[in-house]
Structure formats: C-alpha cells, structure tokens
Amino acid sequence: MARELMLSGCAAAAQAAKLAQVEVICSYPIRPYSAIMMELAKMVANGELDAEFIHGEGEHAQLSVVLGAAAAGARALTGSSGVGVTYAFETYSPIAGGRIPLQMMIADRALDPPGDFGSEHTDAMSTRDQGWLLGWAETPQEIFDNSLINYRVGEDHRVLLPQMVCQDGYFVSHIPGKVVIPDQSQVDEFLPPYELPHPLDPKRPVSHGPQIRPDQGTVMDMQRAQAMLDAPAVIAEVIDEYNRTFGRNYSPFVEEYMTDDAEIGLFIMGAHTMTARHAVRHLREQGVKIGLVKLRFVRPWPTQEVAQALSKFKAVGVVETSTSYGGAMRGGNLLHEVRASLYEVAQRPLTTSFMAGLGGEMVPLKDFYYMADILSKAVKDGKTKKTVYWVGFEAED
C-alpha cells in the first residue's frame, strides 16, 4: 500500500533513491543537499538499503566514484549544491559523453562570492550544455517523482544520459510537504534493474573512453546531441506510464495554470512556482487575465511545447533564478531559450525577464504583482521597455 508522509524535499529524494535501490552512493558535505545523504547514510547503516556508501573527498571525486560504479554496472547516485556542483565540473562531460546514466540530486545554492547558503539555480544551470537531463521540481512530491522518472528515462537504451534532478535549496529541500510513497513492488515494475550495454566486466572486455581523431569527435558529439533529441519522446512515454501507474498528473515538459484566455503569462520553474500560482489566482479574482507556465525540463529544452504554451499570451515574463552575466538578455539564462523557442512563431508575445529569488531571496506575492503590472503595461504600450528587471532592487518602473 502506498503511504502518505510529510517529508522535506531531501527526505523525499532519499526515499526515491531507496525505492530505486541505488547500489553505490557517494557523498560530500555541503548544505543544503547534504540532508539527502544524511538520510541515505542512516538507511544504509540500518540495513534498510543495501548499497555501498562512499565518502568522497570532494565533489569531483563524488562524480568520479559514481562514474566508475555506473560504468561497472551499478545504479549510482550522488548529489551536491552550489560551489560543490561547480567543483566537479571536469567530470560532467566525460559522464554524459560516456553515456553513463547515473543520477545527481541537486539542492540549489548560490555560488560564491560571498558565502551564501541561499538557493539560486545558477549552480546546476551552469552545467546545462554538457549533455545531462536537467529539470526542477516544485514540491517534495515532485522531486520524489522526478527522481524515479529520471532514472527510468536516463537508463533507457534509447537515451543513456546522466540526470540532474534539481530542487530549490530550503524552499523545497527543507520544507516538508505531503509525499505519497508507493510500494517497492510498484516501483520495481516501473523501474527495471540498471543495465548498461557495455559494462566493465572481465568476462566481456571493453574499453571505455579511448582517444579519438578529430573527425571522430564530431560523430560522438552528434550522437550525444541525438540522445538529447531522442529523449523527449521517451520522457513523454515514461511520464505517461508513471502517471498511470502511480496516479499522478504530470505534463512531461510544461504545465499550464489558468492560461485560458490569458493575455499575460509568467514562465517559471522550481519552488517559487507555488507562490506564483497563488499570485495568479488572486490576480484573476481581480480580473487580470494572467496565466502561468511551469517548466519541468531545461534539458532537453522543450522548444515546441514552450512555443505552443507561450504563443497564446500577448506578453510573457520569464522568472529567472540564475545569472548569465553579459548574456544577450542581460539577465538570466531562460529568456535566451524562450526567445529562441518563439522565433518561428508568427504571432510572438512580448517577452521580458524578472530576476527574482537570487541568493536565496524569497519571491513574495507582491513581487509577482509587480511583474504582472509590468506585463500589463507592456501589452498596453505594445512593447517592453527592457529585457530584464531586477525585481525589488530597481526603482519602480
């Protein structure tokens, strides 16, 4: 029987790992993700989970240990936050390029300087072009579900890619929410045992990662790109099965809220979606024609789905919780992708971005009302004034 528990995002992530029966885990302490490892360490110590729990000597080692383990044929899990995510950077491409489908659980944290415990998506977002599946959750339930879904998608032989399963630090990672935990047997049916096509096994010798000629490099890059192109169909298929098996209701890539007849829209991912949804409901009560589109996967980027969802608005505000210093939009990363997705659309909405939730700042209702105001004005004026607003830190527009 499925159980219903109140769990933080970290505890929910650990429950997912336990039900996925991960076999090798590698830890290193950094807040806030470390709470996932604390939970897993207890499970291993109590004999609830039969896994090797390895204390990595840093995040670079964490990723390397799980790479070795997953290449040898074990389901492997690691995780990190903030500067830990960037410390491991060398390893991301070899893992994705080696097509080793391990999982990394991220609870976001701002990068230094200065030392900041707060959540910000820049840590994991900075890895987005290495060939990892990458997406955010809004609630502990969603992080639990995303973990199982990602294992299944990443390990599918049509995909074979590593997965970064992200949750906002504290807002999701440390605030308990209702989580429905299915039975082991149900999970076993959904998630077959980990199987790599060519594991390291002296009975069937293979070489992993030999040098190549430059002209072979393009071919391998194209294969990695193709895996990302093939992933969406598998994601859709797996999420459909997940919804049916576990009684959930996820859209694979973008979820819409109150978008019917909406004129302005917020485009957002992760924890602050919850507040945004409340703001949208309140504004609707006041007659503002606003809707919300939540993004579930940054990689693979759902170009069509984003274009379709956003082209029904007259103006869209992209909520950015990551930085792209000097980028084309002068703010975060998402607006680049949003504008690129809309390029082919005949009736493009106006777009701008709102830097919000950086450094772990809350994004209260009033911030979303401010965004709605700016978007409404843009609709009236038929143009946006600029591509980025630093919400709460600029003089009123």
Place this chain on the structure above:
Amino acid sequence: MAIAVKTQNLPPIKLIRNVPKEEYYVPGHRTCAGCGPALQYKLVAKAAGPNTIFIGPTGCMYVANASYLCTPYTVPWMHAQITNGGAIASGIEAAYKVLLRKGKRTGELPNIIVMAGDGGTVDIGLQAMSAMMYRAHDVLFICYDNEAYTNTGIQTSPTTPYGANTTFTPPGSAIPEGKTLFPKDAPQLVIGGHPAVKYVATASVAYPVDLINKVRKGLNQQGPAFLHIHCPCPKGWKFDEAKTIEIARLAIETGMWNMYEWEDGVYRYQFRPKKYKPVREYMKLQGRFAHLTEAHIAKQQAFVDAKLKVHGIPVEVPAPAPRTQQ
C-alpha cells in the same frame, strides 16, 4: 557491510622463463621506441592476468596507447581524467562489491589496477589516490614514474629530479640548473598516512621478475596497495632508446632509485649494490642533465646520500662535497 570476496593467490615466479606467455597488453600501440612505461604495462598485465580491470588516467599510457578508438588492452579498461584515477577505481570496486553481494555478478572480485603517471599520482591526481588509499578500496594503484609530464611535452612534475631540463624548467643564465627543487617521495607519501595500506613497493623495468612478483603481491592483498615503478622515458630524458634497461639499472646502482617493499610496517630491500656508483654515471647518459655543472651534480649526490641514510642503507661511495662556488 563490505565483505571479502577476493580469495585469489597469484603465485610468485622464480625465473624470467616462468613469465606468463599470454599478453593482455598487445602490440600496435603508439608509444616511443624504448618506452619504459609501455614495457612495465606489458609486465603488469601479464602478472595480473585476465580477471583484471585497468583504469588509465590521462597521460602517455592513455594517449599513446588508446589512440583513434584502438586500445592495446585485452582486459576491460577505462579512461580516467588525469585527476581522478583513484576515485573512478573506488567506484568500480564498490560496484563490484555490491553486485557480487547481490548475485548480479559471479566469480571473484576482479583485479582493479590504476595505471597512473607521476602527475596522475602525486600532483593533480594526489587527492583521489590518497582518498582511495584511506578508504581501503581493494585496488592496486601503480605509479609508472617517467619523472615528468611527458605526454604534454616533457614538463616538470613533482617527481622530476633536481637539475632536469624540462620544457617548464629550461636552464638559463638566471636559473642555470633548470629544475631547482627535489622530488616528492611517492611511496613515502602513501606509507606515511594511510592506515589501510599494508603493501607498498618500488619496482623497475630493469628487473621484470621482481616487478611481476610485486604486482602479484599487491593484488593478493585484501585492500589497497601501491607500486611505484621506475620507467625511463627516452624521449623525455633524452637518451638512446636502446638504453632503457641500462639506465633503469644504473638508477638503482647509483642510489637514484631504491628498490624496496614495505609490508605491514617492515621494509625489505632488493638489488642493493655492495658499493653505490656516483650519480654522475647515471646522469651523464641523459640529455636532461647535460647542462649541469659539477656543483649541481654534487648537490644531487648529497641528496641521494641523505636519502640512502634515511632508508638505513649504508653509503659506501665517498660523496664529493658540494663546492661552495656557484
């Protein structure tokens, strides 16, 4: 929760004619003629046999071996970054432990061998190597020491000897000796701080039977072991490629390289010369030392003498005292 799954006992061999005929590191690779590291690879692979997984951090034994999607390894092999040989090996070992425990693999825990250069062992790879030793993984970590970052074009590494001319320590009027520092001592680093390690040894391509037996001893250990193998590199050290073995032997005869085993806290020495030759005899055959003055060579001699004393090896060659004149 880790359970012992290795019961193998690879027997020692007595004579060169007992060396296994089977090759697990086969011809066709692209190492230089006379390459010391390639020679030791062949011997290590023979010693370990077919139930083996190699981890190859970036370096000559990756780039010159595993070129253009062809590799000379007939056992499983995995590239590691130059940074993380120890960590990847840890993960492979952990995976095998859990997979064997769960019945997902059968047989013995494979021999897991990291084949790292000196850079991949005591410089950029030090952290991963040390952590693997500390965590007691059942892995044999081999440092094939060619005393430089050779694959990148012969740059100084922490094991490059004092006075060597490398592309990052060229001798010049301001710095006449080239490299001014004395090398890190790889086996002593391992012995000094890793309680899980029970076996550390040095070896040389000059003595293949000894090398094979040390590999086997290391592999028979439950837990981590470390081998430091002296591997002359004709290209990097600038000597005639026909002289690899001669140079390797001279290193031992002059005390530039010491052959020993450290087992459970006890040292045993091998191939200790009755009388050490002066280091000059070793250095004069190599272009990397060609620029050195007598004073520089004396400084190297003094370093070797002091090191031999630390090891409790009597110094029988009268060492020329360093001259004061610079």
